[in-house]
Amino acid sequence: MTRLGISEWVRNVSQPVILPVVKLLANWGVHPHLVTVVCFLGFILSSLFIVKGEFFIAGLLLSIFAPLDAIDGALARFTNKVSAFGAFLDSVLDRYGEIFIFLGFMWYFLVKGSIAGVTLSFLGITGSIMVSYTRARAEGVGIECKVGILTRFERITLLIFSLIFDLVFIFLILVTLFSHFTAFQRIWHVFKQTQKIL
Numbered sequence: 001m002t003r004l005g006i007s008e009w010v011r012n013v014s015q016p017v018i019l020p021v022v023k024l025l026a027n028w029g030v031h032p033h034l035v036t037v038v039c040f041l042g043f044i045l046s047s048l049f050i051v052k053g054e055f056f057i058a059g060l061l062l063s064i065f066a067p068l069d070a071i072d073g074a075l076a077r078f079t080n081k082v083s084a085f086g087a088f089l090d091s092v093l094d095r096y097g098e099i100f101i102f103l104g105f106m107w108y109f110l111v112k113g114s115i116a117g118v119t120l121s122f123l124g125i126t127g128s129i130m131v132s133y134t135r136a137r138a139e140g141v142g143i144e145c146k147v148g149i150l151t152r153f154e155r156i157t158l159l160i161f162s163l164i165f166d167l168v169f170i171f172l173i174l175v176t177l178f179s180h181f182t183a184f185q186r187i188w189h190v191f192k193q194t195q196k197i198l
Contacts, residue, residue, distance in 0.1 A: 018067075022074045032076035036090050039068035043097030050104030050163070058104075059163030066156050069094065091132070094152065098128050101159065105172065120172035127179025128155060134186035147189045148182035155179065 025035065042065025049058035072090060076082045102125035109117025131148065138145030155175060162171030 018071055018074050021071060022078050025071070025075055026079050030075070032072045032079070032081055032086055033089060035068050035072040035075055036086070036093055039065050039072065040093040040097050042066070042068065044100050046163075047100040047104035050101065051107045053108055055163045055166055055168060059160050062156070062160045062163065066160065069156075091136075095129060095132060098152075098155075099125060102128070105168070117169065117172070120169070120176050123176040124172050124179065127176055127183060128152075130183040131155075131179050131186070134183050134190070138186060138190045141190075141194075143190055143193045145186050145189055148185045150175070150178040150182045 042061060046058040046061040046065070049055070049061065069090070072086075076086055102121050105121040105124075106118050109121060131150065132152070135145045158171055158174060162168050
């Protein structure tokens with residue numbers, strides 16, 4: 001089973017949980033954009049606890065707010081409010097959310113005097129952004145590009161797990177290695193697809 005298959009499997013399994021929440025939000029008249037923004041604010045709040053070294057609380061907050069990233073899209077589809085701007089806003093705030101998380105790590109390790117921690121935090125966020133950027137650029141030239149072993153779903157899952165169980169340094173090593181590897185997987189994928197076109 002591929003990583004994409006795992007993501008799809010989790011999405012399908014979680015539908016019985018997500019649907020009642022979506023219906024409740026729809027009945028309350030909540031706009032999908034609001035859910036997107038609240039999810040983003042949750043990431044900022046979590047980053048503040050990361051700065052203070054309170055990783056367990058940060059992990060719990062992310063475990064609450066991160067699922068909203070799936071709910072906003074489901075709510076948009078349920079209420080017939082799917083829009084190009086909604087998809088754009090969701091993607092942009094997802095990136096900003098991750099940036100704040102890694103900024104929190106950089107700040108924490110800077111105060112601790114850990115050059116290794118600061119460096120890994122920087123490399124981790126650049127890798128994470130490049131995973132998303134390579135997909136966006138591929139789709140910009142008409143090529144679907146969801147391949148790779150460390151998509152956003154895997155990154156956030158690892159992040160939550162590492163925060164709750166205080167395995168942050170290991171997380172940063174893994175995300176640094178495998179996010180950049182995923183970006184190169186996508187580069188290679190686009191290369192192969194463009195060769196077929198030619």
